Amino acid sequence: MENVYALVKRFYLAHGRANIFVARTLVERYLRAAAWRGRSNEDLCTDWYCIEDFLTVIQRRDDSLARLFIRIDYLALFFRYADAHIDRRPLKRHAEDYFARMRAFLTYLEDTGDYDIDIGELDADLEMFYITGRFRLPERVMWEEIEGLTIEDIEEDERIEMEELNIQLNDLLHRIGEYFRCPAYQLDIGRAATIYTGGLYDMNEYEHASEEEKETFWLRFWDYFFFDYHLIATDETPIAHYSEHMWKKLSYDDREIIGDLLAARFALLAVTEEYDDHVVCRDILRDEEVVLPHPDIPGSLSKSILFGHICDEGMMMLNYITAIPASKRLQKRIGDTIQREYKLFRMQAHEATMDDFLEREAALVRHTIHVLSTLAQLDVLPRRLLPAAIPRTIDPHVCAEELGALQIIADKIGFSRHSQVLMCELFLDYAQSDLARAQTAETLTATIFLFAEINDIDLSPITELYHVLGSDQKTVRAALARMRTALRCVTYDPRYLGEEGFVTMLYSVVHGKANF
Structure with missing residues (x-):
């Protein structure tokens, strides 16, 4: 078998234009590094056959795409490679091997810092072999590169594809x-x-x-x-x-x-740089840089904050985004307030990350942004001493029967699954201090009333609730008072505050309706 470097030399002598896209020295450096790791000449030649075919078709493009490797049909390239170098119907190992070699080479180019490469295209084409859930050779496709393809051609194709994608997205959301x-x-x-x-x-x-x-x-x-x-x-x-x-x-x-869409995350962004086709932002809550396509929002965004859902993986790059004017001072006040809300949330979810908080309490964050940016409001959170979180020492299995009954009744009343979880936490915190009293009908009923009280939910019309578990109003109220004292509960206690409760707390402060 001929030496791999001789094959590379012969190709570049015949296709000098390929140097514009990937210099011969870059290819030889890649192969030498592989040789130093102990790979055989035969193995290196297989690498080269993959690279050679890639360069053969990519060099037909316009010079403007010399460092931009996108819109490449790797499935068609695989079939070209298979026709020339595989003497049978391609198997799973052939496809996996080809895509692994191409990934290694493209990653090497990308790591030089001189190339913009969409590795996602390579992964997507490999997935075509597994579209049924197991390996299956897809329908053969041919390379259809346009001679002299330019960056303008690609941008126009992307614009058309984005329009089609938006139609698909809107139809799906409908x-x-x-x-x-x-x-x-x-x-x-x-x-x-x-x-x-x-x-x-x-x-x-x-x-x-x-x-x-x-x-x-x-x-x-x-x-x-x-x-x-x-x-x-x-x-x-x-x-x-x-x-x-x-x-x-x-x-x-x-x-x-x-x-x-499932990978979308809620973000609050400060625009730091604005260009015709994209904006550079700072994620205020995660302290990360985010680059987004320019939202279809009139006017300059340089003194604005954006909030909504962004997708930084896959096809969808931007969902519905809201922009509001915000000075640096207002941006800081909004960011600081949400960080305080995050700390309150961690009183019920001690290990929660900022992502966890935003996944659960995005409504609170939306209202916070609205109030601080539209009303003459300096603060939206109560200023008060908060009770300490109670370390869990009791085994929930000890109260399995009581917790089951609590969830059944709460579900019948209409409390959400998440509220039921918080209600059980409230019960267990009390059970740690007085297990005997916790395992009584009046305490189970009192747990529901105390949770409702903390979240400003009126259960007074449901008078029969006092008797569901065989108790009565007097003993339930006495049990409720004991629980409130033992746990040192406060109005809108963040340890047991549900999604509705957090929003209600905010507006109680805004309108001065709560006594803190």
């Missing part, structure tokens, strides 16, 4: 919306609207709003509902619930989009 408009989810829609509006939305004002204002309201509501709201029965987000229940009925493209 179908998801229709799915949740059925009677089974009406309680969830109502609860979500209450949390999203803070229970303060003026329906008369809505009726007199313009069509554009109404459309904006619903766009923002559905963005919250799909990504941030948690269903009463399952505690899933609607996007996750829809994906779980409808996956088998979704097309391949819909599954790709759903996967990207």
